[in-house]
Amino acid sequence: MGLPITFLVLLTLGWEVMARRLANPLVPDVAEVATELVDIFASGMFFSHMTITLGRVALGFLVAFVVSLALGIFMGRNRYARQFFEPAILIGLTVPGLVWALLCVIWFGISLTTSTLAVALSLSPPLALSIAQGIKTVNADLQEITAVYRLSIWSRLRFLFLPTLTPFLLNGIRIGLSMGWKVIVLVEIFGLSSGVGYRLNTEYSAMNVAGVLAWTIGFAGVMALLEYGVIGGIERYVTRWRRVATV
Amino acid sequence: MDQITNRAIIPPIDLKDGGLTVEGVSKSYEAKGDTTEVLRDISFSVGEGEILGIVGRSGCGKSTLLKLIAGLDRDFVGRITLDGEEVIGPGVERGVVFQEPRLFPWLTVEQNVAISIHETRMPSGEKQELVASNLALVGLAGFETKFPHQISGGMAQRAALARALTSRPSLLLLDEPFAALDALTKMQLQDEVIRIWQSRKMSIVLITHDIDEAIHLCDRVIVMSPRPGEIKSVSSVEIARPRPRIGAAADAIRSRLMSDLGLF
Numbered sequence: 001m002g003l004p005i006t007f008l009v010l011l012t013l014g015w016e017v018m019a020r021r022l023a024n025p026l027v028p029d030v031a032e033v034a035t036e037l038v039d040i041f042a043s044g045m046f047f048s049h050m051t052i053t054l055g056r057v058a059l060g061f062l063v064a065f066v067v068s069l070a071l072g073i074f075m076g077r078n079r080y081a082r083q084f085f086e087p088a089i090l091i092g093l094t095v096p097g098l099v100w101a102l103l104c105v106i107w108f109g110i111s112l113t114t115s116t117l118a119v120a121l122s123l124s125p126p127l128a129l130s131i132a133q134g135i136k137t138v139n140a141d142l143q144e145i146t147a148v149y150r151l152s153i154w155s156r157l158r159f160l161f162l163p164t165l166t167p168f169l170l171n172g173i174r175i176g177l178s179m180g181w182k183v184i185v186l187v188e189i190f191g192l193s194s195g196v197g198y199r200l201n202t203e204y205s206a207m208n209v210a211g212v213l214a215w216t217i218g219f220a221g222v223m224a225l226l227e228y229g230v231i232g233g234i235e236r237y238v239t240r241w242r243r244v245a246t247v
Numbered sequence: 248m249d250q251i252t253n254r255a256i257i258p259p260i261d262l263k264d265g266g267l268t269v270e271g272v273s274k275s276y277e278a279k280g281d282t283t284e285v286l287r288d289i290s291f292s293v294g295e296g297e298i299l300g301i302v303g304r305s306g307c308g309k310s311t312l313l314k315l316i317a318g319l320d321r322d323f324v325g326r327i328t329l330d331g332e333e334v335i336g337p338g339v340e341r342g343v344v345f346q347e348p349r350l351f352p353w354l355t356v357e358q359n360v361a362i363s364i365h366e367t368r369m370p371s372g373e374k375q376e377l378v379a380s381n382l383a384l385v386g387l388a389g390f391e392t393k394f395p396h397q398i399s400g401g402m403a404q405r406a407a408l409a410r411a412l413t414s415r416p417s418l419l420l421l422d423e424p425f426a427a428l429d430a431l432t433k434m435q436l437q438d439e440v441i442r443i444w445q446s447r448k449m450s451i452v453l454i455t456h457d458i459d460e461a462i463h464l465c466d467r468v469i470v471m472s473p474r475p476g477e478i479k480s481v482s483s484v485e486i487a488r489p490r491p492r493i494g495a496a497a498d499a500i501r502s503r504l505m506s507d508l509g510l511f
Contacts (some may be wrong), residue, residue: 015433141349144319148337149363149414159362163353241353 006172028210036214045199047217053195054222057177057184059112060119062175067120075128075160076135085128092125097183105191114154115187121175122183130175134168166238173231181223265330266450267293267316267418272325274311275475284475287310287323291469293418293477295419298444298451301463302458302504303408308476309454313422316422316452317343329418338500339363340352342411347424350395356406357382357391363414382410401432412443421453421468425460436494437463441488458504462497469506 012030019029040046075082103120138161146156186195196219203211274286285308293299303309314320316327318337327334333400361378382388385405395403411419423434437460444451455461461468465484472479480505486496
């Protein structure tokens with residue numbers, strides 16, 4: 001706990017030194033950024049826009065999760081499906097999130113479809129790939145057990161496939177979400193009139209650098225909390241059955 | 248040869264009231280144009296409440312045969328029926344215990360046991376009772392909420408047995424269930440199986456390479472010879488239970504089975 005805090009303190013100090021030496025209105029000092037930060041939190045603005053952005057990511061994530069799970073399992077279990085969809089995954093992995101954001105705004109305008117689709121499109125490829133690889137690690141012995149007791153496809157998913165996939169899913173979710181955040185902010189900058197990205201754009205237009213920094217810091221804080229707090233917590237819970245080596 | 252033929256004549260079991268019949272079962276694998284015959288013309292029956300042992304060296308196809316009976320492999324010639332109905336896939340009326348416990352590592356002991364009746368329509372309270380009573384039956388009361396890595400190999404195998412018993416099977420298929428356990432745990436579990444069988448009276452097919460295990464547990468023992476897997480002999484074990492592990496009767500059967508296995 002001590003070292004990360006030391007780093008953050010040093011970063012703030014370094015910034016302050018730089019701001020004072022430059023004395024440029026485009027490089028606000030720590031006090032200015034802090035005032036702005038307090039402002040957006042106190043006015044409730046940060047909370048309302050952050051909620052909107054999170055909601056959009058969640059929706060896109062949900063779509064991506066369902067699609068990638070089906071696609072990943074299909075690809076992992078069927079050689080032809082894998083060969084057929086491989087180019088799609090490859091294209092999906094290489095196309096920058098910026099392009100998805102632009103195309104979705106152009107085609108679907110200011111709508112929920114734009115944000116959902118843009119997030120889903122950038123999240124699905126790494127998630128599906130991760131799932132397809134995870135499926136290959138499903139234990140054949142346990143698969144026989146699910147056959148012996150005639151488990152339904154849903155029970156097999158619940159008792160065998162999902163638990164096997166958990167580490168792969170969490171990994172895919174981590175990579176996917178970090179891409180999702182970037183895409184949603186871009187979509188909001190380009191074409192939406194709410195959300196963190198929209199606020200960033202507004203502050204940018206007003207040349208309010210302290211505002212841009214304040215929003216960025218707030219946004220990054222929430223993301224860090226989600227990744228390390230929520231996803232880390234889920235990970236600890238769903239892997240509690242693991243034996244931990246004592247050496 | 249005469250000797251073997253004589254022994255193969257066993258009074259036919261009355262099948263009107265159920266049991267397992269295997270008729271003319273053959274199986275071969277094909278790989279790169281080569282055909283490997285694994286089982287050739289296997290026929291036998293297991294009466295209701297009978298314990299049948301199948302012994303043979305590794306590679307004689309005994310585990311393959313068990314897979315066919317379990318319904319895990321439908322690619323074979325011949326007919327397998329249980330209680331008059333043809334086996335065309337797995338079913339909860341056939342419980343299976345493999346050499347490995349095959350428990351789901353992310354489920355607790357009781358959740359693992361409940362797997363076998365997960366698809367059975369039954370009030371959940373009844374299911375819980377069934378799971379609890381079967382766990383108690385195998386001596387695992389108090390370990391319900393443990394994960395598989397927290398219990399010993401013998402206990403894991405007990406859990407696997409409880410899972411197979413919970414669906415109240417009329418036929419229990421045991422595929423070298425104690426082969427990976429230490430000698431003491433093995434003997435203990437063998438006696439537990441007998442105790443459970445006496446209270447439930449289901450039929451049991453026991454695949455094993457352990458002659459002593461077959462003699463201790465089974466009513467009849469089939470010896471299989473390898474490549475292709477064929478029935479070499481069928482012997483009755485007429486020793487009253489509880490069976491002593493040593494004694495003249497057991498010795499006589501042991502030497503017979505050993506000669507059938509080509510050991511001397």
